Amino acid sequence: MSLPILVFVLLALSVAGYVLGRGRAMASAGGDARKLHSLPNYYGWFGFLVALLPAALMLLLWLPAQSVVIDTQVSAMISDRSAAESSRGLVMSDVERVAEGLDLAVDAGVLTEEQAASIRTEFTDVRERLGEVGVALGSDVTSETLQAAQRYRALSSTGDLLRTLAVVAAALAGLAFVYRRAASTFRARNAVEAVVRWILILAASIAILTTVGIILSLIFNTVEFFSLYPAWDFFFGLTWSPSFGGGSELGILPLLWATLYISFIALAVSVPIGLFAAIYLSEYAGPAVRAVAKPLLEVLAGIPTIVYGLFALLTVGPLLVDIFGDGGVLGVGWMGGGTAVMTAGLVMGIMLIPFVSSLSDDIINAVPQAMRDGSLGLGATHSETVKQVILPAALPGIVGAILLAGSRAIGETMIVVLGAGAAARLSLNPFEAMTTVTAKIVSQLTGDADFASPEALVAFALGMTLFVITLGLNVIALYIVRKYREQYE
């Protein structure tokens, strides 16, 4: 039975469980709902959940288990010789493709089930036969691969049959349990609520699972990368020149430098503007100005980063070249092309203005009114109050906000992919093109590279570095902000 049909059958059985549970309970109460412990629908839901959950859980565990078992069984068939030529994973994906092709061929009627299980490469050109049904294979099928694929198919079909049996049996056992338990004295509501509570806990744990998933996926691949490429060279290498032919130099320092440089420019743009805007809006502006200007500034935060990326590439870059480039307004010739650290930094700064301003706004508003009144009462002007009382009081929060903005800038991708350039270099000139950690993650993983090569795996090490840096910044920022809040609340 195929998976969608099995799921459908399972759902049908669960609905049967609902009817059964409700019916049994009502029957045991003689049709009088008042004699039941819980409302009749709770018995129904109890039946539904008992039929569905164990079977669904079994199915969920079965799916990965089956693929792991089949993988180990089949990959044992691949001799070490062919696995040495290319990686074992590649051979396995070939096997899977051939097996998939045989399935399609059987579906299309090109081969019968027996033929699919018994053809040999010695007698048939499998590649051609599969080509007829639209499965293109990169290379000729070796007899070993074909046998592995046939074994794969045999194991899969046995596995699917067992899976169906197991799941249906679990659902039926659930129904039997409902049949026995659903009586008027049974506390169905408590049972259902306990299950619902577990579902809620499970949903809340997804946040943990996501973090664990991120960390595991980064760590496994990073470790694999460091087994192919020395960690020292990665962290302290001054050159970044990947070449997919091998012999690449993958030093992170130029990337890190550009990332920090761009973030610095972005903060240099966004912090003064954002902070002054926040001060003006919270301390000076009347309610009418505030009601208009604040949401309008926040529109900047709602614009997708791809828009900023395009803005950097097609508008700001050429504009800067007109000013700072060869034959530009200033005639300085500092800038060769539109993509540069300055372009990306400037645009990213614009993007971060509302981020800085709304965070600072909250923090400035949290400073107690009494401190303002005290300062004004002593004869300070408004600006003196802001500079000498409010800002010092709000400083930890503002530092936190700037750190958060910095972590945003470091993790930003689209603006630097489009606006910063593609060449990695260590340079002080902000009008030169450089490339960042995020931009290189994208370029290393979107090529046609083999996932097992260090040139692709380096992206995970870069991701790990990025994750650690941004996480560190966020933790420090949240710590500062929280600590500060405690003072006044």
Added chain:
Amino acid sequence: MTDTTAQTGRAVAAPARKGSLLEVDSLTRKRNAAEARFKMYGLSAVIVGLLFLVALLATILSNGTSAFTQTFITIPVPLERAEIEAAEKSIVKTSKYRAIIGTAFANVLSSAGIETDMSAKDLDKMMSSGAAASVRDFVLANPASIGTTHTFDLLASSRVDGYLKGRVTREDLINDKNLDAAHLDIVDRLSAAGIVQKRFNWQFIFGADASDSRPEQAGIGVSMIGSFFMMLVVLVLSLPIGVAASIYLEEFAPKNRFTDLIEVNISNLAAVPSIVFGILGLAAFIQFAHLPQSAPLVGGLVLTLMTLPTIIISTRASLKSVPPSIRNAALGVGASKMQSVFHHVLPLAMPGILTGTIIGLAQALGETAPLLLIGMVGFIASNVPDGVAAGFLDPNSAMPAQIYEWAKRADPAFYERAWGGIIILLLFLMTMNIIAIILRRRFERRW
């Protein structure tokens, strides 16, 4: 000692300040000037911020609106049975159709009184290379039309289109091997005769992406469908999971290590760079779980994980805003804790939850970086998916990824498409945000 010096210092200064308090002295003037300056800084910061917004929107509108019109050439093409049968028998069918169109175009020129010594091949460059395919599609779809003369509106090539929109000038064409100034003279005469016209470009909104050589044919429609299926996945997964998680954390969770761990995780996930979610999607869903690459399903899963923290944070805020008296009243009349939450608190918090969800979805709709890593970029939004399962599982792009794809291509004609795509994307985002605001205004209750 210091006290005395300070006092003498003040004593010396005091006589210098004569006159009444009402008279503004130099120090006060300085302080007031500083005050005015400070206020100016603040105001100019706000104005600079708003100017950036205006500049951004003006750039988008000025560059993007032209993508919504497209140049068409109106040509009556005689569909002779013999010619079409010959074309269908040949191997490169479209090139035969091209010849048919070429002859028809030459006829149009001569009947419009335009003399030219250009060869048919050169004239052909004024038309999109997709023109022949669209004639063929029409013939295959309407076999009855064979033998008649049908008037086609065929796409002009992107250079001709660019010339009429002012993007391409005569100087640009000096080094261009596709088109030269003589073509433009013909275009001028044809457009005066009304044969070459700019029309509203439905194909841009509903069409599929086209290859590098046919920018005039590229449309955002298919990637819009990709985005739609992704948003379905995000909505179906993140709303129930987010609401369930928030209910647990806000209503049931005891204060313990486990709950703290969840809380810390959620606030950290909200600040993890989106590209890291892309890496997670690549490693977990594609490498490990072997889900199909470039599929909107995988994109939706990644975006779900990314939007969950946003949705959880806003849902918790709206659950928190329901006053405890509601819960107490429900418990007082005998509801269980679960019933009080699901029957009373949740419905009251629903407007706030929906608002937060829509804003989370809007954020997900504009996200690009994680989609690049799971392969939703490149020339893949080329076919409308047939059916719902294909919509989820077949390789497709999404609107922001499609815009990125166009921005990367070499031909500047694609830039116009990218800006146009941004207008459409922003329209979607604006609509979603306006719905969220209306929901909030309409249904949010203040207690």
